[in-house]
Amino acid sequence: MAVLVSGCGRESTNSEEDMPEDEKVELTIWQHEPTEQRVTAWNTVIEKFQEENPNITVNMEVVLWDDAQAKMLNAIQSNTMPDMNVVSDTSWSSAYLAGGIVEVDDIVEAIDDEYGFIDSTLSSYTADGHYWAVPIDSICYSLMYRPSALEAAGFTEPPKTWSELKEYAEKLTIDENGDGEIDQYGIGITCSRDALATDTFAAFMASAGTDIFNEDGTIGFDNDATVNALEFYDELYQYAPPAASGWSWGEIESNWAAKTFAMMPYHSPNLAAFFENNDLDIACAPFPTPDGAEESYKSSFNHAVTVTKGAQENGHYEACKKFIEFLEKPEISWIITVCQEPGFYIPTTEAGAELVSSDYFDEENFPIKDNFDTEKGSESRQILDNFLNVALESSKEAYALGNKYGAVNLNTAEIYNSYIISDMIQKVLLTGEDVEEAVNWATTEMNKVNDQ
Structure with missing residues (x-):
């Protein structure tokens, strides 16, 4: 543990001399x-x-x-x-x-x-x-998948587009023993009120080429690309486990390890645990892009x-x-x-x-x-x-949420930590609110934070 030192104020220049080599x-x-x-x-x-x-x-x-x-x-x-x-x-x-x-x-x-x-x-x-x-x-963010699951469903390569991702998710949602219960879901995504849902949706936003802010730093969330991303997220969610509505980081990783679902948008599960358990049935691919997209990035x-x-x-x-x-x-x-x-x-x-x-x-x-x-x-x-x-x-064509144009608005942390995006997702996925109305609500909330 460390002994903390003092710090306050902000400087815009550094003029300190080189440190003497013998100074402790x-x-x-x-x-x-x-x-x-x-x-x-x-x-x-x-x-x-x-x-x-x-x-x-x-x-x-x-x-x-x-x-x-x-x-x-x-x-x-x-x-x-x-x-x-x-x-x-x-x-x-x-x-x-x-x-x-x-x-x-x-x-x-x-x-x-x-x-x-x-x-x-x-x-x-x-x-x-x-x-x-x-x-x-x-x-x-990339797309994690189990090669054996895709192979069993007749797929020879991972999905590259949103329409393929939905097709795969549907086909990979299966009742293996015919008892009327789903044994494997196609996709693992969540609508929990936390950073996981925000980060996952951000991957779809980047894929659609959109972000929270415009280039001039104003809130630019309410646009067709965001609406399309949320509509697709809603469509995709039907192939996720019902319990996914409450998942955070630990739950999604444990369900991935338990083979509850076959694919998930993610940055990387705990590979060390997979190798230690001799489970080599794991791979990843670049995050799928919207069909016909003129502009697409990675998150x-x-x-x-x-x-x-x-x-x-x-x-x-x-x-x-x-x-x-x-x-x-x-x-x-x-x-x-x-x-x-x-x-x-x-x-x-x-x-x-x-x-x-x-x-x-x-x-x-x-x-x-x-x-x-x-x-x-x-x-x-x-x-x-x-x-x-x-x-x-992927990192060569990537940006972090709120930073597509760089740090054009310094309220990113406040908006991110307010869970506005995950609240918006819940409005659509859990209560059935209209997608455009939910995006408009989120934009209004972001502007409130931005104006504080």
Whole structure:
């Protein structure tokens, strides 16, 4: 656990001198992934950094995502922010607006010069002509499926379009023993009042080329593309299990593992558990696109590191810079992405992506030790490479919810955390409200948040 340092206010420039090489510095970073293998990956990277930089100590504190936003804002108010904080596309702007972070243009530029950022990973973190966070990993929605289920239904490849997705979902919803009960549903999607429903619907929005905001930052949610996406989501939901209305992350993953359904729009299930259970019946494909779409994208999520005002005031900025630049070294990025959660996280730089796509494999730090053949070309590697390569390719044409045009509106976090989108989905899927009326209601609610 870490000793927290102070932080308040917002700066738009950094002018700190280089840190003397013999100066001892102790840094604190908040990250939000509590599972053992994710914490292990972070600890491994921190240990490697400290071996190269013995004068810098990095203390990691795990703050659960559910608590991260409130704790961050409270820490800004009380001048107890850590030196660095891991944020998402939808959470960093609150710290910016509250004056708790400093711009990191020099860090972004140094990493970009050496390793080349993938453009889509940077767009969420700009305001006032500056970068306010450094992306360290990305997640892209794709379509998970069980090859055996598709094969049994006569399909030789995964669906590529929305109409094919619906066709597959219908055919894959089956009563295998003829007892009148569905034994396998075609699709796993939810309408729960939480981030899972919002994130899943966001994947359909991106596929339809639409977003919350217009390019000028005004609310642009109420449009034909959003209506079409919600209509299709409603049609698709009839092939999901009835209990899916209350699913969150844990329930959808456990039902996927239990083979309750054959396909799901998702970023990646817990591949480690699949391999440990010797279950290799899993694959993914790029997210399907609307039929005849002129514009279609993928939905992404990015995590980034901010540097707090307190870190700058305490003379820790250069030490933070060293640590963040270290995170983007391709071999280190491999640990913080592939080793943190195999098939889930991908690098944010071209150099990191090239290493992941190569024959390179860090057996020492790879978390899956049982039922995984690390040799290139093995069935295990083919499954992992499938997940990684689909995500890497998708990331080139992806954007995070609210960030199609970059950070054009800094109320993304407030709109996202208000569950307006999941409430809208419930109005249609659970109470039968007209789709256009539901979209119009959501737009009105978003404007209320935006006008506060």
